Amino acid sequence: MNPGGARILLIGYGNPGRLDDGLGPALAAAVERLALPGVTVDADYQLTVEHAASVADNDVVVFADADVVGAEPFSLRRIDPDPEPVVSFSSHSAEPHQILALAHRLFGARTRGYVLAIRGYAFDEFGEGLSDGARANLTAALRFIEPHLRERSFCGVGAEQGDRTRSRIAPSIGDEP
Amino acid sequence: MSTNGLKRVIIEPVTRVEGHGKVSILLDEANRVKQARLHIVEFRGFERFIQGRPFWEVPVLVQRLCGICPVSHHLAAAKAMDHIVGGENLTPTAEKMRRLMHYGQIFQSHALHFFHLVSPDLLFGFDADPAIRNVIGVAAKFPELAVQGVMMRKYGQEIIKATAGKKIHGTGAIPGGINKNLSLAERDVFLKDFDQMLTWSRGAVKIARDYTVEHLQELAPFGSFDSNHLSLVRTDGAMDLYDGNLRAIDAAGKKIFDQVDPREYLKYIAEEVRPWSYMKFPFIRSLGPRDGWYRVGPLARVNACDFIDTPEAEAARKEFMAVTNGKPNNITMAYHWARMIELLHAIEKIGALLHDKDLQGADLVVTGERREEGIGLIEAPRGTLFHHYRVNRNDQVTMANLIVSTTNNNEPMNRAVEKVARDHLSGVEITEGLLNRVEVAIRAYDPCLSCATHALGRMPLKVELFDHEGRLLDSRSR
Numbered sequence: 001m002n003p004g005g006a007r008i009l010l011i012g013y014g015n016p017g018r019l020d021d022g023l024g025p026a027l028a029a030a031v032e033r034l035a036l037p038g039v040t041v042d043a044d045y046q047l048t049v050e051h052a053a054s055v056a057d058n059d060v061v062v063f064a065d066a067d068v069v070g071a072e073p074f075s076l077r078r079i080d081p082d083p084e085p086v087v088s089f090s091s092h093s094a095e096p097h098q099i100l101a102l103a104h105r106l107f108g109a110r111t112r113g114y115v116l117a118i119r120g121y122a123f124d125e126f127g128e129g130l131s132d133g134a135r136a137n138l139t140a141a142l143r144f145i146e147p148h149l150r151e152r153s154f155c156g157v158g159a160e161q162g163d164r165t166r167s168r169i170a171p172s173i174g175d176e177p
Numbered sequence: 178m179s180t181n182g183l184k185r186v187i188i189e190p191v192t193r194v195e196g197h198g199k200v201s202i203l204l205d206e207a208n209r210v211k212q213a214r215l216h217i218v219e220f221r222g223f224e225r226f227i228q229g230r231p232f233w234e235v236p237v238l239v240q241r242l243c244g245i246c247p248v249s250h251h252l253a254a255a256k257a258m259d260h261i262v263g264g265e266n267l268t269p270t271a272e273k274m275r276r277l278m279h280y281g282q283i284f285q286s287h288a289l290h291f292f293h294l295v296s297p298d299l300l301f302g303f304d305a306d307p308a309i310r311n312v313i314g315v316a317a318k319f320p321e322l323a324v325q326g327v328m329m330r331k332y333g334q335e336i337i338k339a340t341a342g343k344k345i346h347g348t349g350a351i352p353g354g355i356n357k358n359l360s361l362a363e364r365d366v367f368l369k370d371f372d373q374m375l376t377w378s379r380g381a382v383k384i385a386r387d388y389t390v391e392h393l394q395e396l397a398p399f400g401s402f403d404s405n406h407l408s409l410v411r412t413d414g415a416m417d418l419y420d421g422n423l424r425a426i427d428a429a430g431k432k433i434f435d436q437v438d439p440r441e442y443l444k445y446i447a448e449e450v451r452p453w454s455y456m457k458f459p460f461i462r463s464l465g466p467r468d469g470w471y472r473v474g475p476l477a478r479v480n481a482c483d484f485i486d487t488p489e490a491e492a493a494r495k496e497f498m499a500v501t502n503g504k505p506n507n508i509t510m511a512y513h514w515a516r517m518i519e520l521l522h523a524i525e526k527i528g529a530l531l532h533d534k535d536l537q538g539a540d541l542v543v544t545g546e547r548r549e550e551g552i553g554l555i556e557a558p559r560g561t562l563f564h565h566y567r568v569n570r571n572d573q574v575t576m577a578n579l580i581v582s583t584t585n586n587n588e589p590m591n592r593a594v595e596k597v598a599r600d601h602l603s604g605v606e607i608t609e610g611l612l613n614r615v616e617v618a619i620r621a622y623d624p625c626l627s628c629a630t631h632a633l634g635r636m637p638l639k640v641e642l643f644d645h646e647g648r649l650l651d652s653r654s655r
Contacts, residue, residue, distance in 0.1 A: 016345065017226075017241020025345060043345050045247065049293050049312065049323075050285075050331035098313060105316045106324050126226035126241070 006152045009058040010145075011042045011051060014066050019127045020120025020134040023066035027118065030142050031149065039149050047094045052102035056109035060154050062145070063096040066134070067117035073137035074118040074144070081105075081113070112154065116141060200615055202598045208605055213595035215587075215619065216454055224577050232261050232551075232568045235577075236350050239564070242579075245625045247347065248282040248337055249557035249582075252419075253564040255350035256553030260440075261568050263545025264353025270538030271354035277530045278340035278349060279419050279555070280523040284374075285333025286558035287475075287520040290623050291381060292326025295513055298620070299388050303613050310613075325377045332367070332374050336527065339363045354542030361537060368531055375528065378521045382493050385517040389510065390500070396510040398600070400593035400618035403428035403507050405461065405470065406477035407585070409556050412436065414483030416522065418556040424481050425461055425471060430505050433461055439554040442563060448580065456587050459580055470588035473560025474622060475515035480505040487529075490522035509593050512621040557582045559623050583624045593618040 012028025014021040028043040042054065047063065055061045067075070081101040094102075100113040118141045122131040130138065148154055203212040227238060236255040240247035252275055259265040267275070297310040300319060308314075316323040334344065339359060341347025349355055389396060405428065409421035423437040423445065437445055448457040449466040460469035471477070479498075485491040497514055500506060506515075530536060553564045560582035567576040583590075597618045601611050 015241055049327050101313050126223055
């Protein structure tokens, strides 16, 4: 890692028309408004393979998504590019570790990947806007991630390479121990 | 889970995107397949969501229906709203910008589906370990193909971004026209990579063609059946993915109806509700629900059109049709070859448009007589997409009716699953081989199930086996 010099990509994904499923794009929009040097922000409905090309152009990628059952208010975990069997029944979407794996394998990247999972609560209807709980979790996630993005340093963040266990951090902002 | 002594075998994929969806296979007392059903959760609540909204917001709002094909909904809604503002006769710049957006969508969608979703089945075989029969496996063994898929997808996405404005909440198409043209700088970016995209598209057609021809004996019966086919065609019978009139043909190629104005669709198409499925079953009124169901999408479009108006795709179409002696091809797995012919057609169209100076025109919007009803049809990547709205005098939407491509293919997908189950289920166990084949058959239709929510924490594929008294005998997930 090169503190202060890392190129960081934040991809917020989800459907803003499905209530809390829009947490990822909402975080992306909030980070974009900060206009942080060295930080590229992207937003999409879902992850697909072409994201691998832009991931490969960066030192760090943060995948920000809504979480149906995860920790409150959010969790951050390091992911590695080792592939896991994934059933692609019919969807055109991909998982973060797949995108990271494609970036490594196809483009020779060494990008470090993180998943920022923000807990949401309302997913099953059409509608714009976040639930109150999701909005609070978004605020907490933004407060946590902003200094890392601003300093362009993720040293010591998340689990070690190869450790798939969720590494929740930042208890000071409300994460449960 | 029994019904009159029948056993039900349930394959329930509750994946991250789909959210809901399962295959249930009903056995009789002799453990033969009695019935197979594909259950898909269609979008719910959209009509309520959109009621009362100003009509000009609709082309943006409908993109949230689907994270896979937002452009198709965007354009179909815009076409419907063209009628509301009396602006259906678009300026050349507006129509060509929309077409460029649409061909970009077709190109990226078909490329993604073929290279990253289907190619593992074709390259590794239906029975390959799921651990390698996926996009990562392709990247490991066929990295050049995986790169092609990524870069073709990216090319199409960039066209969408340049024409629609952005990837989420694109605003390019507006009632009566478009809100931007294509700058020369934007055009030159696409021209730079065009030759590479064309070359790769030719290669993709060859892969699909060679695979289908070499495995024809094996593929012909796989999930296959005779069916009607429906698509838009141009007035001269050419394939037209953006606009045209409705044509339906039967399994032998006889026209059921032709050159039907899309605004008259309700006179020709109806939808049946079945109690076991959220998703409706469209059918051709004159034939009734039993015989009037039809297929849409690449296979239907290539079958239904008289010709394709780009030279390389037309040559590929002729070769495709020769396999069935000029008659409609009813082989389910031929969808992949047809899809790649459309990929080639889309890039040929993109090439022609990029050299058209109308894309730099400044006349973007037209309006005319205000109306209170609008209907827009488009050939989305997965098939014919219907958008129908009514708007009151306060410009608020009062009614919305959508028939999405995957709904049009509901009955064919059910039939494909049932055919595979009958041919490949052995005993009362869901083997890996059966599960693989069910997936392969459904995947041929490229169904779009992402209307469901889309968040971390959804369950992976789950398979459950019950005896005739409803006891769970087996459960598998992966």
